[in-house]
Amino acid sequence: MKARIGLEIHCQLTTLKTKLFCGCRADYRKMDPNTNVCPTCLGLPGSLPRLNGAAVKTALLIAIALGCKSPDVLSFFRKNYFYPDLPKNYQITQLDIYGPACVGHDGQIKVDDRDVRISRIQLEEDPGRIVYSGASEKNLETLVDYNRAGAPLVEIVTEPDMESPRDVRIFLNLMHDMLENIGASDASLEGAIRADANVSLEGNNKVEIKNVSSFHDLEKAVGYEIMRQTNNIENEIEIDKETRQWDEKRRITVSARSKESDTDYRYFLEHDVPWIEIGNACDMLRKDMPESIATRRQRYTAEYGISDQVAEILSSQQYFARIFESARTDENSRELANIITTDLMGLLETRQKQADSKLGSAELGRLVGAMMDKRITRTSAKSALQSMVRDGRSFDDIVRESGLGTVDDESKITELVGSVIDSEPGLVNQALASPKAVHYIMGLVMKKSSGRADPEMVRKAIESYLDSKRNDAPDQ
Amino acid sequence: MSTDLGITLAEYVRGVASGEISCEEYVVATLDRIEKHDAKLHAYVSVDADAVEAAKGVDAAVRAGRDVGALAGAPFGIKDNICMAGTRTTCCSWMLEDYVSPYDATVVDRLSGSGGIVVGKTNMDEFAMGLTTEFAAFGPSLNPWNTECVPGGSSGGSAVAVSALECIASLGSDTGGSVRNPASFCGIVGYKPTYGRLSRYGLVSYANSIEQVGIMARSVEDVGIVMNAISGEDKMDDTTRRDVRSGADHTPDHIADIDGGVEGMAVGLDVDSFDESTDVGSAVRRAADAFEAAGATVTDVHIDHGPSSVASYYVLTAAEAGSNLARYDNLRYGYDMPQEGYEYNAYISRARSRLGPEVTRRMILGGFVPSAGHAGKYYLKALKMRDALSAQVDGVFADGNLACILSPTVPVLPFKFGEKIDDPVELFRMDSNTVLANLTGRPSISVPFAMSSGLPIGVQLTGSLDSDAQLLRIANTIHASSESKGAPQL
Secondary structure (H helix, E strand, O other): OOEEEEEEEEEEOOOOOEOOOOOOEOOOOOOOOOOOOOOOOOOOOOOOOOOOHHHHHHHHHHHHHOOOEOOOEEOOEEEEOOOOOOOOOEEEEOOOOOOOOOOEEEEEEEEOOEEEEEEEEEEEEOOOEEEEEOOOOOOOEEEEEHHHOOOEEEEEEEOOOEOOHHHHHHHHHHHHHHHHHOOOOOOOOOOOEEEEEEEEEOOOOOEEEEOOOOHHHHHHHHHHHHHHHHHHHHOOOOOOOEEEEEEOOOOEEEEOOOOOOOOOOOOEEOOOOOOEEOOOHHHHHHHHOOOOHHHHHHHHHHHHOOOHHHHHHHHOOHHHHHHHHHHOOOOOHHHHHHHHHHHHHHHOOOHHHHHHOOOOHHHHHHHHHHHHOOOOOHHHHHHHHHHHHHHOOOHHHHHHHHOOOOEOOHHHHHHHHHHHHHHOOOHHHHHHHOHHHHHHHHHHHHHHOOOOEOHHHHHHHHHHHHHHHHHHOOOO | OOOOOOOOHHHHHHHHHHOOOOHHHHHHHHHHHHHHHHHHHOOEEEEOOOHHHHHHHHHHHHHOOOOOOOOOOOEEEEEOOEOOOOOEOOOOOHHHOOOEOOOOOHHHHHHHHOOOEEEEEEOOOHHHOOOOOOOOOOOOOOOOOOOOEOOOOOOHHHHHHHHOOOOOEEEEEEOOOOOHHHHHHHOOEEEEOOOOOOOOOOEOOOOOOOOEEEEEEOOHHHHHHHHHHHOOOEOOEHHHOHHHOOOOOOOOOOOOOOOOOOOOOEEEEEHHHOOOOOHHHHHHHHHHHHHHHOOOEEEEEOOOOOHHHHHHHHHHHHHHHHHHHHHOOOOOOOOOOOOOOOOHHHHHHHHHOOOOHHHHHHHHHHHHOOOOOOOOOOHHHHHHHHHHHHHHHHHHHHHHOOOEEEEEOOOOOOOEOOOOOOOHHHHHHOOOOOHHHHHHOOOEEEEEEEEEOOEEEEEEEEOOOOOHHHHHHHHHHHHHOOOOOOOOOO
16 A cells, blocks of 8 residues: 655754844754743743744745745744743744745655655744653653744645655655755754654555654654554554654654544734735845755766766765865866765764864865875875864975875885885795785785875886796796 | 922923923922822822932933933833833733833833833733723722723723823823723823834733734823834834835824814714714714814714624734733743642643633633634634725725824713623723724824813824824814813812
8 A cells, every 4th residue: 555654844944043033042052941032032921023034034945945936925823822832822833724825835846756745834933842850750840941942943844745764764865955055954953853744544544753853763653654554454443543653762653642633723813023025035045046956966977077976975965065166176076076075074074073174175176186196195195184174284284294295206116015025025925826915015015105105106016026036936 | 399290291391401390309299199199099000119219310410411301201100011121010910910021111111211200000901901990900990080980991090190190191002992092081192003103012912913002191292202202113023114014204203293283184073983962972073163163174984883893803802812811821920829730731721710800701702713613703704804994994084085083082981880890792892983993003092172070071083004193283283172171180
């Protein structure tokens, strides 16, 4: 039976400075509880929301990136429900039931070869955080931290167009990269992107899966849910329309609440936030829109002759794509792409490391140039790169001071080869008998030169050394 | 003490500037009067004795030749649903009995910035729901003209304070007539500006799409002076932003043309809003005559005040109240009530059961009218009614090229305590003339015009959007012909 899977993705706009409706910091992390608050985000009597225009802009960028339409006028609604993490006991969000009013609707995105439709994208405020503390279940205390309350959040809702956990994974990875690429969110921050899923099997009730902490677990939870529902149907057990939660320890979904009618949120217009006329904002934004990952990937393969695999990795991460573009020349594209994807990405795998990196793109270009001219070996390049990232020293200085330049003086290499072979007299005969030993000797020579010797010249030197030995040996 | 407390704000400001009036003496005399009469009248729920220190500062500044601002140390009463840093803002509800706001409302901030001195917070119906102050949790205010009568509401305390000379002017809030109704019952001027003219930042929300801060004073010019000091765009309230509205000038001078008269202007007489055989109705007719005498043309107009406009008003305000008051869940503010042993929702229900009867009534209504399955029949229908009413009023204004519409503020004279409190529907009807301006966002003002059986009668003028300065000019003209003069004898 075919599964139909839809997702609801909540993405914090972490790149913004302030919350959605007040001047408190959007980045609430690493702060003492209830210190990033003001009358507005605490919902104190008399306070009013003031819309953050940058949040609207960023949300529209997401809508554009997902091929959504945006209405001429945006409006906000109140979603009324009681919960301790909700300072006003309503959430300011967006709604399309009275006609399109959300930042985006009816979009579409290619996931592998499948089109996944985007129903809508809405801008809303994050609630606070509930923290349970206490020694045991019995004397549990419920604490609320409002630092997060009012943080700008975008909810992306898809149609149930995915069919497998694999589709879910690919879709989420695409979202992750896209949100980073357009500068909407730093997805690596804890809690920056959360997703819920709904799963149904042809003609049966829909089940929602909530409170899954990671994308990886969501994929597992969807897989589990498809299996559970399939089993139920095979055993003619009706599938309840319900919400289930992912139990991380047992790796199963469990029913969150019993069957109940839909909560009535008594939605109505938030009059404190005047309607926003978009005008030609979308056209303006579209002009300044960062190149999409897919376009960039295509350009890398088509124009720069980079392999599709390398282009995929390089294009999906804006930080590295930027370095690549600014250090690139018509000659160095492939070599540069390789060193970025194999060496530099390993050195700078976190955003923090990227921010701390002292590597300039011109210097990186110099390093790649030297490699291509064989003035430095791959091994030396790697070690120079480390130092450039860490200390910001210039490539030339490093080469000069630490002597990382390639040893390509023929007499020096011959000398080096001679000294290695002489140190292990048995080697010559082994090498004469088996080509494998030649590699072994090469390894020793490279090691002795600290990776600086030109490998091709070393190989030639060993060959000619062995040839001379062959000539010396009596014919048999 | 010979200080004449009955002067207008305009007279007071001139007197202070010229050194003829001592701010300290005036404020001390005001506080003395509060001390003497307010135990009975109950206009105030809290009084700030520090006001005297501020007044001394104003006198010193005058002596030193420094600017004392447009309000020059004038003593104001502020409705207790408008926040002032460091003082209690109770909304006259037990729920906020001990709530102290950490910030100033923009209107308070601007009032102080122009030299105004707040002498106290004034009484009101709980959370501004009511029109008699009988729903004030800490007891009602009394009408100074006849203490057996209600002073009107919900800004009853603000009206009583101005009328009884316990302050020179006051701020209230007007959701369905809550400034104009008590102004009419207490014989003073009460003004609700165009929606968005005064910042609502710091006004505790009840029905946020409808309500405005309002100004109460002894003359129309006084209202203009206060408007000049506190109106205009506020970055803390997006609904005051010019670009989202008509683009009209948001800070016009409200007093420059105030004596310009009404020569050649067209006034629409809302003939379906009154019965000429009543004292109130005949007063309105005389006001129309006064307009004609002043050179305006008066034409009869018809506006549908049918039950649907009041019904739509109550549906919308209840829906918004249900949401705006949801935050009073007794977790962050409220009364002492242990949480042990309650499930979350059960606790909130129990805590909220201590809200007063009118608030409870509107919360229940507010939970119902926008709910799934009922929104179409009530909430959405009310929204349509509101749009239809707006269109209808626009049409009436356009057809007659009207400068304003004239009607009674309240259809009846001030009535006795207890007379109508048990009949909420009858009470709702008292709003039938005033809600129009709230539902359509228009500016509207009640001017004391006549007296009957020792009780004041106010007439109401409603203008078109953003015509506030012109409306004050028209109101000033009619106030000059007012048959009602002076303050009540206490």
